[in-house]
Amino acid sequence: MASFSLRIFLNPDLIDTTERTETLVEKISVEKIGLEKKLAEKAKATYLDVCPRVMPVEDVIALVKSEAKKNRRTEKAESLGLRHSTETRSETTEISMILTRIGWRLFWVDQSGFNEFGLDFHSGPMVARRKSVGKFQPLAKAIGGKPNENCVIDATCGFGIDTLDLLQLGYKVLPIEKSLITGELFEEAVDRSQIRNENLHPLVVDDAIALLGLTATPSDAGRFFWSETYSQFSGGRPAVIYFDFLFDDLSKKGAPDKKMKLLHLLGDKIHTLESVLQNKSLLKSQPVSRLVFKIPAAEASSLRKYGRIFESKMVSFLITHP
Numbered sequence: 001m002a003s004f005s006l007r008i009f010l011n012p013d014l015i016d017t018t019e020r021t022e023t024l025v026e027k028i029s030v031e032k033i034g035l036e037k038k039l040a041e042k043a044k045a046t047y048l049d050v051c052p053r054v055m056p057v058e059d060v061i062a063l064v065k066s067e068a069k070k071n072r073r074t075e076k077a078e079s080l081g082l083r084h085s086t087e088t089r090s091e092t093t094e095i096s097m098i099l100t101r102i103g104w105r106l107f108w109v110d111q112s113g114f115n116e117f118g119l120d121f122h123s124g125p126m127v128a129r130r131k132s133v134g135k136f137q138p139l140a141k142a143i144g145g146k147p148n149e150n151c152v153i154d155a156t157c158g159f160g161i162d163t164l165d166l167l168q169l170g171y172k173v174l175p176i177e178k179s180l181i182t183g184e185l186f187e188e189a190v191d192r193s194q195i196r197n198e199n200l201h202p203l204v205v206d207d208a209i210a211l212l213g214l215t216a217t218p219s220d221a222g223r224f225f226w227s228e229t230y231s232q233f234s235g236g237r238p239a240v241i242y243f244d245f246l247f248d249d250l251s252k253k254g255a256p257d258k259k260m261k262l263l264h265l266l267g268d269k270i271h272t273l274e275s276v277l278q279n280k281s282l283l284k285s286q287p288v289s290r291l292v293f294k295i296p297a298a299e300a301s302s303l304r305k306y307g308r309i310f311e312s313k314m315v316s317f318l319i320t321h322p
């Protein structure tokens with residue numbers, strides 16, 4: 001199973017934001033202890049090296065690139081039979097991250113070579129995207145209702161592109177994300193771009209399936225809907241829950257770009273939507289008006305039995321009720 005390890009670097013040029021890095025390292029350490037306790041579960045992430053090391057950005061990039069070069073040389077030697085690998089190649093991808101003036105930058109190496117990624121809501125394509133978001137786009141049609149009367153729980157926030165589209169459309173949005181690192185990239189980018197307003201709830205880092213009560217195991221999960229914080233935010237109106245899961249087969253959503261590859265490395269994946277859909281009636285007594293799933297086009301026919309399928313040129317959605 002593919003996993004990742006992390007190296008976090010403190011940026012000597014950004015001493016003022018050291019706190020953000022340190023907080024993240026602390027949260028990871030707590031999560032790591034949790035992971036060790038749950039050894040029986042298949043922990044997808046192994047955080048090997050979370051102690052921040054001080055290094056300028058250019059040096060981090062040079063380090064990752066030189067490691068990539070070394071890997072390529074080893075692979076070439078192996079393919080020419082000049083060197084035999086003594087152990088099976090590890091599936092762990094090492095990700096290096098550092099906070100810069102334009103947010104977190106992440107660097108890693110895969111079969112395609114050196115990769116760099118950062119999330120920017122402040123300039124570039126995301127600004128153009130925000131301006132062009134309109135009520136006729138497929139996501140708006142799938143969520144439905146009047147935006148200013150609806151609260152959407154974006155249960156699989158990821159890098160928050162859909163969250164921000166929904167916010168732009170006028171919905172109140174409560175994002176949930178299971179991956180601590182993915183969530184931190186989103187929160188930092190939101191803080192930096194100053195797009196937070198009263199319609200955007202702070203990100204909840206948790207397992208949405210358990211939190212919202214979609215698990216067959218009895219728990220007090222459904223209480224989330226009746227908590228004071230949530231009812232104040234939603235104004236007591238029923239919520240739409242929106243899911244955009246990652247599938248373990250990366251090819252299901254077309255050729256992956258760098259953003260998708262990183263979401264896959266960091267995030268939780270599922271094999272099929274069936275297990276979630278089979279439990280949807282557990283939400284019957286909760287204030288939930290509809291469940292919306294972004295689905296791979298190829299899955300549309302097998303999921304039709306669960307609700308209405310809304311297909312557009314680019315994306316398909318399953319719209320269903322508890």
Ligand SMILES: C[S@@+](CC[C@H](N)C(=O)[O-])C[C@H]1O[C@@H](n2cnc3c(N)ncnc32)[C@H](O)[C@@H]1O
Nearest residue numbers: 156158159160161162177178207208244267268
């Ligand atoms: C395809 S991505 C979502 C992309 C997102 N819609 C966007 O616009 O950037 C799916 C995300 O859901 C997260 N995820 C998967 N299962 C989850 C769960 N049970 N609870 C919360 N988040 C989950 C993954 O970690 C991943 O970051």
